[in-house]
Amino acid sequence: MTFNPLQERGIPLDRQIRNWRELNVTPIDPDHADPYTRCRIITMNGIEIEAIMFSHHFSRRCPDLEVRQKMAETRYVEAQQQKAVNWLLPGLNSVLETTIGYEQVAVDLTAWVARMEPDPYLKQAYQFGVLEDFDHLYRYANLYEMIEHRKAEKIVDQLTEVMPGRPTKMHHRHPIDNVRDHYDKDRAAPISKLHALTIMSAEQQTMNFYMNVGPTYMEPIARQLYQEIGLIEEEHVTHYESLVDPGETWWEQLLNHEYNECYLYHSFMETESDPKVKAIWELHLNMELEHLRIAADLFRRHDGRDPEQVVAPTLPQPVTFEPNKGYLRELIATQIDYTTLGTGYVQEAHERFQRFQEQIHDAVEPASERVIDENRARSGEEYRLETEGTHPLYSLRSH
Template sequence: MVFNPLQEKGIPLEKQLRNWSELNVKPYDKETVHPYSRCRGIAANGVEVEAMMFSHQMARNTIDPKIKQQLAMVRRVEAQQQKAINWLIPGDESTLEVTIGYEQVAVDLTSCIAKLEPDPYLRQVYEFGLLEDFDHLYRYANLYDLLDGRRAEKLVGELTEIMPGRPTIFEHRHPHDEIRRPMTALAADPQSILNAMMVMSAEQQTMNFYNTIGNRFQEPLARGLYLEIAEIEEQHVSHYESILDPSCTWIENLLLHELTECWMYYSFMEEEPDPRVKALYETHLAMEIEHLQIAAELMRTVEKRDPEQLLPKSLKPNLTFKENKAYVREVLAKQVDLTADGADFVPITDLPSGHRYFDYQRAVNGDQVPSEQVIEEMRGKGREYRLETEGPHPVEALRLDEDGRKGSKLAYHEVAAE
């Protein structure tokens, strides 16, 4: 089923405000929630935060007081939407448990986006980031076992495997190597624009989350791991935002933000099994239809342009959370040894010895790397947590031997040397 949000009837803006009781929603039960219901909520929260912050930035760069007022009104509703979504997370779900949800989002959302992406270069951008978030899930799952003595398969529902990706220690790259080639919005497939907006928003919120809560742990190792991975998430935001069209006007970008929210809520309401949360997504979709139409009218009146020339004729509910085990394994087997050189992705062995990558590695990694220490401490206790439901790791050098060794730093050197 497809629909065109410009031709649908939404909730009038003046009727969209909700009271505190309506926004202070009943949280889900962390023991019974479907892992992908948790994931949809995390992703939606990220998109709403991006919508609010973009609106604030647009307001700071707008002189027309009427446009500022319009932005402020829509933004207030977006802020309410964000609260209703984010308040679904229960207070008894620990920071580490929420974190593992964030990384499951990163793995399965990016996998979905990569498979939807029609442009080969952009697909490579997503697959490159995918392998890094996949490794983050493995590191946090081991920290969860180390600190709480609990195993992450209950949280991910065995829908997502947990094992090494591109080792985090090797993900730290010079900032100049995080800038990708941008698309052109008017020439790009509309699906490419939706894909980029969605993943950039999710990665940005992951960065925000780690930046905020990473210092709440008492254990130095946990604080170090969040610090290290938060820096990678900042790289990922640079990575994904750089594929967006930098020539788009503020109003164009506003229109595309609202379109992304329509697509997301339409997709999520189609697959959400919890009737209460499904109803929330339906309500938010009706609100976003109105927001999109307001942005479209702003484009007509201010820029004298037809928004339908920029927007797709219809939206499909194809933003789905589902198992991607075989796909992730395939990408791992083919791309684990890649790094970035400018806007291109190359095997690490192709970098010359004097490349800035190596200087940056020496500067930030020093003699202690938290993502490696977590695994070393687990092995010191005689265990390393993995969830390999589909067989041994697809990269031989990243498999565990009989003594539980290999798996990250040493193995990646072996992969790079092949």
């Protein structure tokens, strides 16, 4: 059944404010919840944070008082939504357990987007990035075993494998090689715009999380690993945000943000296994339909176009969290030795890449390598979770 969010009526804005009792959501059970329920929660938290920050940045540049007031109204509701969503995560989880959940999101959400993306250049951007998040999951899983004496399979279940991807130490590139070509706003498929906005938001959330929680650890290896991967997440945000056409007007970006929230809440409402969480997705969808109506009216008034010229007339197929093991193994077998050069990709460690590697590492073994060695020394072997077959051998060729 098709669903056109531009034609649906949501909850009127003046009825969307919730009291403390309504915001006091029951967190999921960390021991029995579907791991993909946690992934959906983490994803929507990132989407809501991006919506809030985009609204703030837009308001700082908008001279129209009436528009700024309307955006303040919707932004307050978005902030309540973010609190309700993020507070679904259980307080019993350690920072590392939440981190592993973040990386499971990065792996399976980005892999799904890569599979569904119709534009070959954009697809390559997601394929490139997911092999790095895959390796981050492996590094954090070893840190988790080393300092909390637990195994990541407790968190990811058997849904996502934990094994090496593109080695984390190879992710450090010269900043100019993290900037991609952007899609053409007038030619790109509507789903391509939603994909770019979704993955950018998810990676931005991860970057913010790591830069804040990293120094809260006492263990030197944990502090150093968060610092290292936190810098790579900055590279990833640069990588993904550069895919978005900077020629989109503020009104067009606002429309895309609100449409994407409707798309994702509808997707997760359709696929959620937890009835209580599903009810929150449905409530938030009905709120976002009104936010989208407001954004569409502003778009018509200030941009002079119809929203149907920018967004899809019906929602695309639902975003789905599902195992991507075979797809990821294929990428590992064929793209493990990729790096970037300018806005493209190469399979050779070119001169600028090598110079930057020497500069950032300076003959010091990075934490991402040491965490594996130290866990192997303490636990007898490194931690992996391989559910089928054997892991392809890989190497990054140097010239």
